[in-house]
Each structure stands twice: as structure tokens, then as C-alpha cells.
Amino acid sequence: MINRLEIYSNINAGSGNEENIVDQIKKDIKGKVKDIEINPIGNLIAKLPGKTNKNILLTAHMDEVSLMVRDIEENGLIKFSPIGGFIPKILPATEVIIGKKKIAGAIAIKTLHFSSPAELSTADEIRDMYIDIGASSKAEANGVQIGDYIYFKSKFFKQGSYLFGKAFDDRAGCCAITETILSGPYDVSIYASYNVSEEVGLRGGYVCGFDVENLLFNLNLEGTTCSDREVEQTYSPSTELGKGPAFTIMDNSSIANRKLLNFAIEVAKKNNIPYQFKRTITGGTDSGAIALTESGIASISLSVPVRYIHAPWSIIHQQDFENYIKLAIAIVKEAHNFKL
Amino acid sequence: MEQYDAFISELLKIPAITGFEEKAAKFIEKSMKPFCDKVEIDVMGNVIAYKKGNGKNKARLLFETHYDQIGIMITKIEENGILRFTNIGGINKKALPGKRVKIFGKEEVYGIIGTKPPHLMSEDEIKKIDPINKLFIDCGYDKKEIEKIVSVGDIGLIDFEPQKLVGSSYMSAGFDDKAGAIVLYMAADLLSKMPPYHDIYFCFSVQEEVGLRGAKTAAFAIDPDYAISCDVTFGDPVGNPIKLSIGKGPAIAFGPGHTPSFVKKIKEIAEREDIPYQLEIEPRPAGTDAAVIQISRKGVRTALLGIPLRYMHSQVEIINTKDLYRAAKLYANIAVSEELLAKEQEKKDDK
Numbered sequence: 001m002i003n004r005l006e007i008y009s010n011i012n013a014g015s016g017n018e019e020n021i022v023d024q025i026k027k028d029i030k031g032k033v034k035d036i037e038i039n040p041i042g043n044l045i046a047k048l049p050g051k052t053n054k055n056i057l058l059t060a061h062m063d064e065v066s067l068m069v070r071d072i073e074e075n076g077l078i079k080f081s082p083i084g085g086f087i088p089k090i091l092p093a094t095e096v097i098i099g100k101k102k103i104a105g106a107i108a109i110k111t112l113h114f115s116s117p118a119e120l121s122t123a124d125e126i127r128d129m130y131i132d133i134g135a136s137s138k139a140e141a142n143g144v145q146i147g148d149y150i151y152f153k154s155k156f157f158k159q160g161s162y163l164f165g166k167a168f169d170d171r172a173g174c175c176a177i178t179e180t181i182l183s184g185p186y187d188v189s190i191y192a193s194y195n196v197s198e199e200v201g202l203r204g205g206y207v208c209g210f211d212v213e214n215l216l217f218n219l220n221l222e223g224t225t226c227s228d229r230e231v232e233q234t235y236s237p238s239t240e241l242g243k244g245p246a247f248t249i250m251d252n253s254s255i256a257n258r259k260l261l262n263f264a265i266e267v268a269k270k271n272n273i274p275y276q277f278k279r280t281i282t283g284g285t286d287s288g289a290i291a292l293t294e295s296g297i298a299s300i301s302l303s304v305p306v307r308y309i310h311a312p313w314s315i316i317h318q319q320d321f322e323n324y325i326k327l328a329i330a331i332v333k334e335a336h337n338f339k340l
Numbered sequence: 341m342e343q344y345d346a347f348i349s350e351l352l353k354i355p356a357i358t359g360f361e362e363k364a365a366k367f368i369e370k371s372m373k374p375f376c377d378k379v380e381i382d383v384m385g386n387v388i389a390y391k392k393g394n395g396k397n398k399a400r401l402l403f404e405t406h407y408d409q410i411g412i413m414i415t416k417i418e419e420n421g422i423l424r425f426t427n428i429g430g431i432n433k434k435a436l437p438g439k440r441v442k443i444f445g446k447e448e449v450y451g452i453i454g455t456k457p458p459h460l461m462s463e464d465e466i467k468k469i470d471p472i473n474k475l476f477i478d479c480g481y482d483k484k485e486i487e488k489i490v491s492v493g494d495i496g497l498i499d500f501e502p503q504k505l506v507g508s509s510y511m512s513a514g515f516d517d518k519a520g521a522i523v524l525y526m527a528a529d530l531l532s533k534m535p536p537y538h539d540i541y542f543c544f545s546v547q548e549e550v551g552l553r554g555a556k557t558a559a560f561a562i563d564p565d566y567a568i569s570c571d572v573t574f575g576d577p578v579g580n581p582i583k584l585s586i587g588k589g590p591a592i593a594f595g596p597g598h599t600p601s602f603v604k605k606i607k608e609i610a611e612r613e614d615i616p617y618q619l620e621i622e623p624r625p626a627g628t629d630a631a632v633i634q635i636s637r638k639g640v641r642t643a644l645l646g647i648p649l650r651y652m653h654s655q656v657e658i659i660n661t662k663d664l665y666r667a668a669k670l671y672a673n674i675a676v677s678e679e680l681l682a683k684e685q686e687k688k689d690d691k
Contacts, residue, residue: 075577087458087466090438093654095503095511104503106511106656111576112432113652120434121469130578132650134509134658136587143506153501154440159450162480164440225457229478231418235460241480282459307478311438313452315480 001179001325002318004028005156005163008171012097012151014066014083015197018042021062021174025194028178033192042196043204048181050189056335057191057218057297058180058328059208059286060173061198064166065310067150069098076135078105080150082126084199089123090311096131099148105133152312161242161318168314169223170198172304172321176221176328183329187336188216198286202253205286209293216338217260217298219331220287221324223316224248224278224303236279239305242317244274245324248301250281253288257298263338264300264331271330273323278303298340302328341508341665344529347371348522348661352502352512355444357411357495358428358549361385364407368521368544375528376542386558387544389528395537395678402541402564402640403527403671404555404629405520405571406548409513410653414443414477414494421486423451423477428495429549433472435498435654441477443496445489450499451477498655508662509586513655517548519647519664520570526668527675536675548629555629559636566602568643568674569630570667572659573620575648582620584648587660589616590667591646597625597634599641606643606674613673615666620646645670 013021022044026036033046044062065084072078078098092109108130110119131150135141156165177192184190191212195204209218224246228237239246247264249256268275287301304324307315351371356364365381372379372389379389387407410429417423423443437455442448454476456465477496479486502512512518524542531540541562545554548571559567573593575586584591592610594603610617622644625631630644645667650658 077577085458087437087455087461089434089466089469090455093432093435093439093498093651093656095501095656104505104511106651106658108578109432109435109651109654109656110579111574111650111652111654112430113574114576114579114581115432115434120432121471123467123469124434132577132656132658134505134507134511134586134660136507136577136585140507157450159480160485164450164452164480225459227456227460229420229422229454229476230456231420231422231476238457238460280460308438308452308454309457311455313438313440315452315478317480 001322002158004175004178005172005321008174009156009165009167013062013064014149015063015200017149018062018196025174025178029181032181039207041204041207043208044194046181046192048184048190050186052187052336053189054214054216054336055189055191055212056216056332057193057209057212058177059193059195059218059290060177060221061170061195061204061286062174063197063199065199069144069146069148069150071146072138072141072144074138076137076141078131078133078144080131085310088126091129092124094312095153096150097153098144098150101143103133103143105131108132154312163316163318163321164313166312166314168306168316169309172223173221176325179325180329180332186332188332195286202286202289205289209290209297215297216335218290219328220285220290220299220301221328222285222301222303223306223309225280225283225309226305226307229307238280239276239278241305241307242320243276245320245327246276246278246303246305248278248303251283252281253284254291254299256300259340260298260300267330267334268327273327273330275327341661344526347525349502351518351521352514355497356407356409357497358408358547360495361408361546368407371525372528372542375532382561384554384557385546386554388558389542391531391536391540393536393538393540398538399565400541401538401675402543402562402567403524404543404545404567404569404633405524406517406545406554406629407521408546408549409516409518410549412496414490414492416492417483417487419483421482423490425477427472430653432654434469436475440499441496442499443490443494445491445494447489449479449489451479454478500655505658508660509658510661511656511658513657515649515657515659516572516652519572519649519659523570523664523667526665527671530668530672531675534672534676537678538675540675545629552629552632556632559633559640563637564640566641567633568645569628569633570645571628572649572652573646574652576650584618584620586648586650586658587662588618590663590670591618591620591648593620593622593644593646595622597622597631598643602641603643609673609677610670613669615670
């Protein structure tokens with residue numbers, strides 16, 4: 001389980017550039033599912049028939065926040081644009097890998113010695129930043145192309161019960177679907193959609209629920225914000241690490257279907273799996289797009305808490321991750337009993 | 341150049357945080373032994389390697405660099421297990437948010453310099469860079485767990501993995517001033533094939549980053565006739581008032597901190613040997629070990645070679661390895677140049 005997360009997390013796949021993770025997931029599930037298809041915008045759809053033809057839609061997104069090469073300047077420096085939401089101040093002095101040729105470099109930082117006190121206490125804007133690959137001319141930077149994806153160099157590791165790496169949002173969810181499929185079949189049939197381009201506006205989410213027959217509900221598996229480390233908490237910590245996977249009641253994109261939410265909570269209780277609620281309403285997930293598909297789909301999001309999300313390094317708790325997958329599987333096992 | 345790869349990558353991996361240079365000292369001592377007649381580590385932690393010259397009119401030459409690098413120190417463990425820290429040497433606080441830190445506690449442990457999720461930051465928080473004392477390191481662990489590994493006073497580094505870049509560029513934390521240490525190592529290697537005319541003292545100094553301290557006592561002990569320090573200088577491609585570039589050779593500094601006749605000779609040797617170099621104006625002596633060596637004892641004739649470097653005092657410092665080799669070649673050619681010091685020597689003899 002942890003090994004799979006390591007593999008998924010280390011794969012580089014930004015919004016619109018999901019091939020590498022698609023290949024890995026295909027490899028992991030192909031012996032188990034009935035068929036795998038790639039829909040017109042790139043979602044990977046896998047079906048695992050159950051005892052009944054009632055479907056549940058399992059979703060997670062494959063893309064991670066990344067950057068893209070916007071221009072290569074005459075002096076060999078590389079301008080870039082974000083793909084997904086970043087706080088600019090986490091970027092300077094970060095090691096990155098660019099494009100298919102995996103050119104190494106770093107996001108540059110204005111040297112301390114030339115910076116005024118005002119500059120040192122104000123974050124730079126992304127449009128003013130650039131990446132340095134050690135080149136001194138455009139010719140020397142010829143391994144880099146406009147449009148290349150740029151990724152954080154972070155590699156997964158485990159320290160105690162804590163898992164460190166990038167892209168847990170939402171490779172954790174991809175792992176949860178894969179593990180759920182591999183633990184099947186179930187009474188219900190699984191219609192799994194590993195979605196593309198969530199980070200740029202739930203693109204995969206908008207189309208994944210279309211034309212799914214006999215659909216009971218959608219369980220969307222995510223990684224969510226966790227901000228529990230400030231000593232003086234002046235706001236809700238959103239979620240807390242180690243206290244179990246989190247249900248979203250409401251965020252910027254959706255309000256969870258209450259019947260479905262209550263059903264899932266009962267499953268957690270029955271199976272003695274700890275859970276918590278996400279206690280901020282910021283952010284949005286594919287769940288919001290799925291809920292509004294066709295004439296409406298009952299949808300909830302279950303998330304693993306991720307400290308320092310959308311940053312070069314995130315931390316999750318091993319137990320949260322294990323309980324998250326356990327709970328996803330338990331919900332699927334009981335899904336045939338759900339009534340709207 | 342490939343023959344130096346192993347030394348370079350190994351040196352870059354060994355932490356040499358200011359005041360805590362011991363491990364790196366031992367590595368440098370071991371590495372310099374094959375090239376030198378004598379290597380010792382002094383009371384401060386300076387590594388001083390001596391190679392005897394074969395000249396009749398030889399002088400005592402000090403080839404100096406510092407090998408300490410900036411780091412952090414743990415100042416407090418909070419109730420929830422997060423760590424507060426302070427800087428050792430000048431750290432750019434803009435390089436910190438979201439980065440991985442390696443702490444040398446009872447064992448090595450990683451932590452992340454935490455930030456709030458983007459979704460929860462206010463406009464002000466997004467724009468503001470926090471001072472270091474407001475930041476924290478999260479190793480995952482709670483207080484009980486982390487206290488078994490980390491204590492107040494433990495040191496650490498902003499983590500990095502040395503990385504070769506395009507061309508001959510190389511990126512790592514700590515090139516300030518392991519770059520200089522690499523240069524001296526290369527120079528010592530070159531001098532094992534071209535015996536020096538002068539007595540050469542290679543000095544790898546400690547505690548430069550907190551005030552040029554190691555070089556002060558080393559210069560006293562060595563009592564050189566001439567000294568050439570090697571440190572990094574500004575090779576940033578953008579916003580750099582110094583206008584030096586990486587890959588165009590070491591920068592020979594001139595200004596009141598450096599002896600004009602000596603600097604002139606170094607330039608002549610560089611030209612004679614076809615070693616590309618740049619010039620750096622240093623209007624007042626400051627900032628490098630050369631400044632304290634110059635005023636050691638009765639005064640020392642000094643010069644400074646700067647290795648151009650991008651993003652100084654961050655974990656992504658970038659240099660060009662060609663510049664290192666060129667600086668080493670220049671050092672070696674100075675060491676074998678009898679005529680270099682002839683006039684100065686005559687003056688000395690006259691007295």
C-alpha cells in the first residue's frame with residue numbers, strides 16, 4: 001500500500017500531462033478489471049463488475065500541481081507559468097525537473113546581498129521568477145522547449161509513521177481506487193474514473209459521471225488541506241493529521257449529499273475506522289462537478305489530510321492513509337445497501 | 341576534470357556548518373595527504389597542508405579558502421513537536437518556506453519548513469515573508485517522539501542534493517565556499533605533477549561565515565609572505581550589480597584589500613598561461629578571508645580569486661566547474677613561478 005503510494009507520488013504528471021501515471025495505473029489494475037478505456041479528455045475509466053449491475057462511481061484525480069515553460073530567454077533563463085494553485089513564496093530556491101529530457105534546475109532567488117530589506121520581506125510574484133538550469137545562453141538551454149512541464153524534484157520517503165513527498169493530492173486517491181479495485185469484486189459494480197486536470201478547474205470531473213448506468217452514488221477520493229501545526233491557531237486547522245480520513249460537508253464546489261454522508265459515517269462507525277470532518281470550506285474538488293452531472297449525482301468526498309499541500313514537500317500520516325483506504329473499501333462493500 | 345568528480349560530490353555531501361566543520365575537516369585532511377608533505381588540523385579546526393618548494397629564493401605562499409557553510413540551529417521544541425530555529429551565517433529567508441531540512445540530531449532527521457495551505461492564507465500572508473523566528477520545522481513527530489532525536493542546539497542544513505546541470509554547471513548548497521576547497525584540492529593535485537618553486541601552505545579555514553575567524557589565526561600561525569584567498573563571488577545573471585558571469589573564469593579582485601603589484605603579477609601569469617579570468621572591483625576590503633589575512637602580523641601581501649556563483653547563500657548555488665579548474669591552474673602556476681616574486685624578494689633581501 002505504502003509502496004504503491006511511493007510509486008504514484010514519484011511519478012511526474014501535471015494537468016494535461018497525465019500519461020505517466022495513466023501507464024502505471026493501467027499496469028496495476030489490468031489483470032483485475034473488465035476493461036480499461038481512456039475517455040476523450042484523458043480520464044482513465046476502469047470497470048469491475050460486481051454481483052449486481054448497480055454501479056458506484058469511484059473518482060480521484062491523477063494530476064498534480066506543476067509548472068510550465070513559458071519562454072526561454074536569450075541568456076538561457078526560463079520563464080514559467082503555474083498549472084494549478086501555488087503560493088508564490090514557496091517557489092524560490094526549489095529544485096525542479098523540466099520536460100521529457102528531465103533537465104535539472106532550480107527556481108532562482110534574488111541573492112540576499114543585493115536585496116533591500118523591503119524586498120526580503122515581500123514575496124516575489126511568479127511572473128517575475130525564472131528557472132536556472134545552469135545555462136548561459138539560449139543555445140545551452142536547447143534541451144528545454146516552450147510548453148514543457150516542470151516538476152518538483154521531491155522523492156517520497158517515510159520517517160516514523162509519517163510519509164513525505166509530493167503530489168499526495170491526489171495520488172493518495174489514485175492509490176485508494178487501485179487498492180479498492182484490487183480488493184474486489186463487490187456486490188456493486190465499480191465504475192472507476194481516474195480523472196485528469198482537476199487542478200485547473202475539475203475538468204475531468206465534469207465529464208466522468210456522464211452516461212454511467214444504474215449509478216448509486218459517487219465516492220470521490222482526495223487529499224485535503226491540513227494546517228494543524230501553528231502553535232497559535234487563529235483559524236480552524238481544516239483537518240488534523242493522525243485523526244483519520246476526513247469527510248467534506250461543504251466546500252467551494254459542493255455540499256455533500258447528506259444521506260450519502262450519513263450512510264458513509266455509519267459505515268465508518270460500524271467498522272471502527274476513525275474519521276474527521278474537513279472544517280474549512282475553502283477549496284473545491286471533482287465532487288462539485290460530479291454532483292451537477294446529468295440530472296444530478298449523489299456525491300461525497302473522502303480525503304486524506306495533507307500537511308503543506310500544493311508545495312514541494314507534503315506530509316501525511318501512514319495510519320490516516322491506511323484508514324482512508326480501509327474506509328473506501330468498507331463503503332464500497334456496503335454500497336448496495338444505500339438508498340437515496 | 342572527471343578525476344575530481346568523486347572528491348567534489350563527496351565534499352558537497354559532508355555537512356560543514358560554521359563552527360561544526362569537524363567531519364569535513366577529516367575528509368579534507370585525508371584527501372590532501374597524498375599531495376602534501378604535512379597536513380594538520382589546528383585548534384580552530386583549520387586544515388593546513390604544507391608542500392615544500394624546491395626554489396632557491398622561495399617565499400611562503402598561503403593558498404587559502406574557507407570550507408564552512410551556512411546552516412541552522414534548533415532553538416526550541418514547541419509543545420506540539422514543531423521546531424523553532426535560527427540561522428548560522430546569513431540565510432536568505434526567502435529560500436525557506438516549504439523546503440526540506442536535514443537536522444543532525446542523535447540521528448539524521450528530515451523536516452519541512454511549514455507553511456499554511458494556499459487555500460487558507462490571507463492576501464497579506466501570501467505577500468509577506470516571515471522572519472526566521474516565526475518559521476517552524478515539521479518532522480511529522482509529536483513532542484515526545486522528536487525529543488528522542490532532536491535537542492535544542494542541534495544543527496541542520498536546508499537539504500539539497502548536489503546536481504550537475506547543463507554544460508559544466510553544478511548546483512548545490514554549500515558551494516560557498518566548498519568551491520574554494522575544491523580549487524585548492526585541484527591545485528594540490530596539479531602541483532604533484534609540477535613541483536612548486538615556493539613553499540605552499542594550503543589552508544582550509546573555518547568560521548568565515550560568522551566573521552572571518554579561522555583565517556585570522558591560521559594566517560598568524562603560517563606567517564606567509566603572500567596569500568591568495570579563494571572565495572565565491574556574485575555571478576547572478578539577473579539583478580547583479582557586479583556584472584560577473586559563471587563560466588568565464590575566476591575573478592581576480594582589485595582594490596585596497598589586495599596588493600597591486602601582486603595582483604598585477606597574477607594577471608600576467610593568467611595571460612601567459614592562457615587562463616581566462618574576469619576582474620572584480622572591490623572598493624573596500626571586506627567580506628572575505630583576504631581582508632583579515634592582509635592585516636595579520638605586520639601585514640601580508642594578498643590577492644583574491646573569486647569563483648562566480650549564482651544565488652549565494654541559498655541551497656541552489658550554481659557554479660561552473662571550469663572556473664574551479666581555471667582557478668586551480670592559476671594557483672599552480674603561481675606556485676611554480678620563480679620570477680613572480682623575484683622583485684619583491686630582492687627588496688626583502690636588501691633589507
